[in-house]
Amino acid sequence: MSGFEGYKIPSEHKGEFTPDEVNEMRRAFQAFDVNGDGHIDAEELKSILDNLGERVSADSLTKMIAEVDTDGNNTVEWNEFCTMMYNIRNGKGEAALGQVVKKAAKMFNVEGAGGATHTFSEDEKNAFTLHLNNCLGKDPDLADRMPMDVESMAVFDSCTDGLMLCKLINLAEEGSVDERALNKKKNMNVYQKTENQNLAINAARSIGCQVVNVGAADLIEGRPILVLGLLWQIIKLQLTSSISLKDCPELVLLLEDGEELDDLLKLSPEDILLRWFNYHLKQSGSSRRVTNFGSDLKDSECYSILLNQICKCGLVGAGDDKTKAAKVIANANGMGVESFIQPNDIVKGNKKLNLGFCAQIFNTNSGLTITEEELADFDFAGLDLDDAGDTREERIFRMWINSLNIEGLYINDLFGDLCDGVAILKVMDKVQPGIVAWKKVNMSPKNKFKRVENCNYAVTLAKQMKFSMVNIGGLDICDKNKKLILGIIWQLMRRHTINILTTLTPGDKLVEDREIIDWANNQVKKSGKSTSIRNFNDASLSSGVFLLDLCSSVEPRAVDPAVVTNGAGPDNQLNNARYAISVARKMGACVFLTPEDIVEVKSKMVLMFVASLWSCSLSM
CATH class of the missing domain: 1.10.418.10 (Calponin-like domain)
Incomplete structure (x- = not known):
């Protein structure tokens, strides 16, 4: 039994519980029903008690089940669970199992990967709920769910359609989600919820969240561990984004x-x-x-x-x-x-x-x-805070590296964090697993000689990957040569995307740019649209119309034609570009670029957008 739809309140108890109480009971039952078969048996009850630090005998477990098991099948079904909770609330009995449910509510147990059980902090759940109430309580699109009861499990239900998550992401970084791409109906279907959740996940990645093993279905189901984990990452970014030299x-x-x-x-x-x-x-x-x-x-x-x-x-x-x-x-x-x-x-x-x-x-x-x-005594000009040190490329590449979820690696400053060679080698090994012989790497380089040695090794591997490395040496990375570092990371980002695309297409030859262009043009043509591009420098791309036509050709439901403009003039171009990025993300494409990259026709970034969309279409 998956989701909550199958857990209906028995007719004899209808109207006895509030909606929030019903949702809490459903979550409690699902947490105890570890294997999801709709029954709580003695073994599952034992696993809950173990996690609570309780040790009880087999006889005690049997008695706890028997107290609630009215049909005598040695398990507790949903209707029996509801009756138990009703009786406890109304003073008609204090079943031992009910006491366990109460105790578990403070440190809720949920099923994780491989059947393992995990716990989440009730305190953090309450705190995040209060924060959301404070930040989003006046948002008209969320009026039907605000304010949430801090003590309840309402936050998990409120996040199931993705709308609240996307709103929070925009508070963490304004403009990350184009709200025109959001589904905002009160009663969304699964497809609409999935679109919103895809958009939330991919927009979260684009601002630096490390989203590990989280899919739209997990968020729709309201899995507490995953919901709270994502909420915390977004909230942390929201609260810490201005703690920087540029802002302060x-x-x-x-x-x-x-x-x-x-x-x-x-x-x-x-x-x-x-x-x-x-x-x-x-x-x-x-x-x-x-x-x-x-x-x-x-x-x-x-x-x-x-x-x-x-x-x-x-x-x-x-x-x-x-x-x-x-x-x-x-x-x-x-x-x-x-x-x-x-x-x-x-x-x-x-x-x-x-x-x-x-x-x-x-x-x-x-x-x-x-x-x-x-x-004035400090050389801020040397930092180029408003130039190369904080260009769109630098930030995009930094977010992309962080999205790879490389263990022990999080990039705060692209050039500074890569200069000892270790981080860039970790990225290379992620892009092409096994290429780095880690015995050759100085994992904690104590001096510049060791750092340059690592960087020289990175250059050697880049040449093995057939990257363009003309006039680039390890010393350039060590000395934080911004232009050259950006060039290397761009090639790694491109190879990573092409590798994914290649695994989804016939043959084992790396997909080339011409094939990506041909796919895009053919895809749009098959959908009945007349737009096309010659290459990734095509000036017509600045309007955003072709990219939106491409999105629509892959998934027509994802694009609202009423939102698309003809792309005439800077404002229309920028609006189309913003919309195209959010539409691609809600379709499931993990894209890293800004609307300005489209308007200015930054060929490298547009290539990545189209390649990611092709990968997405093959995976759909």
């Missing part, structure tokens, strides 16, 4: 002795937050320092000092840890922080929620002040 040049105050601005660029937002926290602790004269977002914050003392430094709200004083945590949250709220953390989350040392809270404080008031004269 005052971060130069966090430089340590002997460091340069490049060293700050390499730091993750989490590392910057820790430095920022410790900067204020040091400025206060405190000897305390934080090295993590967990145990170091449990007693709230560091939070108290931080907030006192930033907004002079006074120290929280004496009291137990929970009381002090409540005062810290109240002080933060007083300075304008719309927090979703609770006192217990601080006391327990919840790393995710503490990280989110710190980011909210930073975004509200970093407490960093520096004069323009002092800023």
